[in-house]
Amino acid sequence: MRDKFSVSTLPAVALGAVIGTASPALAQSDVVVLDAITLIGTGLPTEVMRNPASITIIESDSIERSAPVSIATLLRDVPGVQISEEGIERVSIRGEDARRVAILIDGQKLTDHTNYGQPILVDPTIIERIEVVRGSASVVSGSRAIGGVINIITKRGAAQPFALSTTAGYISATDGYRYSATASGTVQAGAGALDYRLSYGRMDQENRQTPDGELVPSDVQDRSLSGHLGYRLGRHYFGLKAQSYDLAANVYVGQPGFDIALPKRDLRKVSGFYEGTDLTPWLNRLSVDVYRQTIDREFVNDVSTMAGPMQIDVQSVSVDDQETEGLNLRAEMSFSANTRTVAGLEYEDDQLTTDKVTQTTITPPGFPSTTLRYDRAKIRTFSVFAQHEFDLNEELTATFGARWYDVDADHEASTTDGAGNPTSSNSDSLLLRSAGLVWTPRASLALRANISEGYSYPTLSQLFLTTTAGGEGTTYGNPDLDPETSTTYELGARYDADGWLLDATLFYTKAEDYIVSAPSGPRIFTYENVDEARSWGLEVYAEHEFDRWGLTPYISAALLRRQLRYANGYNTFDSGAPEAAGRIGLRKDWQISDVTGTLDLFLRAESGTDYRDDTGSVTNSAGGYATINLRGDVEFVNGIRLVAELNNLTDRSYQPYGQMPGAERSVNLFLTKSF
Incomplete structure (x- = not known):
């Protein structure tokens, strides 16, 4: 049997020896940075402190001090x-499913037409920072942004002519590893400067080990290659990015006779962009980007059930090819000293081709029957938006904005066993709005109010496709679906002074026309707009720095009350979203000569939750849990950084809602060397 204690003890002893003789150093928040500038909340460069939206920025320093x-x-x-885990990790916000969260890479959207939501197909070692918007945000960030937005900004070239960085790490809970290498730099080229970056990375994790045993199967692998080339000439910047990312996973289900494999989820992307600053007295910034991305997806589902003396085996295989081309144009303008305006347009052409094979074998007699389905469909989305900000006085700033959507979807071809099927189409046009107010009576305090709307157009699967995966029967698309919509109301406060840092938000969200697969016959389901949801909550990040000792206690927590309203009139607060979740800890920042580091002891916890369907039956549940964890990092003067994360120190058995059972007592150990 593996000695779990010895795996986690050695890094802790080493870090503890360092901390024991350390002097205090400047503490920095791991999560909340209120002076960071971001475009994502209002479309205009605005400090988080003065932003009307609920925003969290994870800066590069915090990313580098965490195990990637x-x-x-x-x-x-x-x-x-x-986090939701269905073989591949996805992100949900404020109880909304991952398919209602917009995922952007450098401001360009990743699209997904499954019923699970878009996974994040990026190597974590190439990220410059992550911007998170919580709550409806479709005016600024486009479709899917009902729960919120994740915008991942990737790194560009290093400041010096040549820099080399390598990262390697061990993940004990899965006997896994991740490594990466990056070469980057900036050199003079004619009248301007050329910057470049080339990165390669790989990750391989075996089955997860838990206090109760091994999860078979639960392995996952990825591989990435990315490049960036940019040229700055005065006020103009031209760039080109390319990305290749391969992902494969086996899904732990824990149910005999039910297997899911995801052999392929591969992204290929090329994008070009232009940024111009201070082009005229009134045009502060102009940006244009174009991109093309393909996602190749393979999904395999094997289901075996007994029906009296007969065994029924159903294997469903889906091979999907998705091609997306897009254009984004944005202009930031200032026509007077107390106003700023951003206006832009977005175009997206998203095409899906899918081949599905379903093989059914009934034993006895044991002869398989096979059904072949082919579909080709596309969605074309055009939208224009504008957001205006004006200062009512020195302390009060108002923003309001709107976006007009025009969407067309066509089922271009469909066959079953070679015979043609009827095809159809869908379209929608809608105006979305947002408004915000920020009062800053002093530089250290901001109070805000915000109203914003969200919009999620049906996926091509929901509109047109027929699926058999899941073993429950056949699900048919519905070309008459309406988009899902939401409205979020928020009140918030931010404070940063005298060692205190606070970011708190009260919110209420009303969401309508939820799309679900509703029964329409024996083992027959059809996607319908039937459900609604109401969500109330409080989100808080707070910390206080005791500079004398280099200690910072902190809390990051969310309280959520979410009600599902089904079409048959049944309402329930058992929505599958935990009512309380968060992290509370104590961080120690230290310095010995030129060596600096951090030690962070924290408790991560989540309340138990149930999910009830429209009949009132509990179909899924999870118990509450709390784990004790320790994270430390050390940065040396020779460009070496060591990060150690000791997880689940008490080796507790637990399973968060929507995730696999939690890992055993384990360590993540990563070493980065920069040249």
């Missing part, structure tokens, strides 16, 4: 954010 196991692990302690 995955992007989801970097996000899990943001208030209101939860």
Whole structure:
């Protein structure tokens, strides 16, 4: 049997020896940075402190001081954010499913037409920072942003002519590893400067080990290659990015006779962009980007059930090819000293081709029958938006904005066993609005109010496709679906002075026309707009720095009350979203000569929750849990950084809602060397 204690003790002893003789150093928040500038909340460059939206920025320093196991692990302690694991990690916000959260890479959206939501297909070692918007945000960030937005900004070239960075790490809970290498720099080229970056990374994790045993199967692998090339000439910047990311996983179900494999989820992306600053007295910034991305997806589901003396085996295989082309244009303008305006347009052409094979074998007699389905469909989305900000006085700033959507979807071809099927189409046009007010009576305090709307157009699967995966029967698309919509109301406060830092939000969200698969016959389901949801909550991040000792106690927590309203009139607060979740800890920042580091002891906890369907039956549940964890990092003057994370120190058995059972007592140990 593996000695769990020895795995986690050695790094703790080493870090403890260092901390024991350390002097205090400047403490920095792991999550909340209120002076960071971001475009994502209002479309205009605005400090988080003065932003009307609920925003969290995870800066590069925080990312570098964490083990880059995955992007989801970097996000899990943001208030209101939860991780879902269905073989591949996805992110949900404020109780909304992952398919209602917009995922952007450098401001360009990743699209997904499954019923699970878009996974984040990026190597965590190439990220410059992560921007998170909690709550409806479709005016600024486009479709899918009902629960919120995750915008991942990737790194560009290093400041010096040549820099080399390598990262390697061990993940004991899965006997896994991740490594990466990056070469980057900036050199003079004619009248301007050329910057470049080339990165390669790989991760391989075996089955997860838990206090109760091994989860078979639960392995996951990824591989990435990315490049960036940019040229700055005065006020103009031209850039080109390319990305290749391969992901594969086996899904732990814990149910005999039910297997899911995801052999392929591969992204290929190329994008070009232009940024111009201070082009005229009134045009502060102009940005244009174009991109093309393809996602190749393979899904395998095997289901075996008994029906009296007969065994029924159903294997469903889906091979999907998705091609997306897009254009984004944005202009930031200032026509007077107390106003700023941003206006832009977005175009997206998203096409899906899918081949599905369903093989059914009934034993006896044991002869298989096979059904072949082919579909090709596309969605074209065009939208224009504008957001205006004006200062009512020196302390009060108002913003209001709107976005007009025009969407067309077409089922271009469909066959079953070679015979043609009827095809159809869908379209929608809608105006969305937002408004915000921020009062800053002094530089250290901001009070805000915000109203914003969200919009999620049906996926091509929900509109047109027929699926058999899941073993429950056949689900048919519905070309008459309406988009899902939401409205979020928020009140918030931010404070940063005298060692105190606070970011608190009260919110209420009303969501309508939820799309679900509703029964329409024996083992027959059809997607329908039937359900609604109401969500109330409080999100808080607070810390206080005791500079004399280099100690910072902190809390990051979310309280959520969420009601599901079904079409048959049944309402329930058992929505599957935990009513309380968060992290509370004590961070120690230290310095010995030129060596600096951090030690962070924290408790991560979540309340238990149930999920009731429209009949009132509990179909899923999870118990509450709390784990004790320790994270430490050390940065040496020779460009070496060591990060150690000791997880679940008490080796507790637990399973968060929507996730696999938690890992055993384990260590993530990563070493980065920069040249």
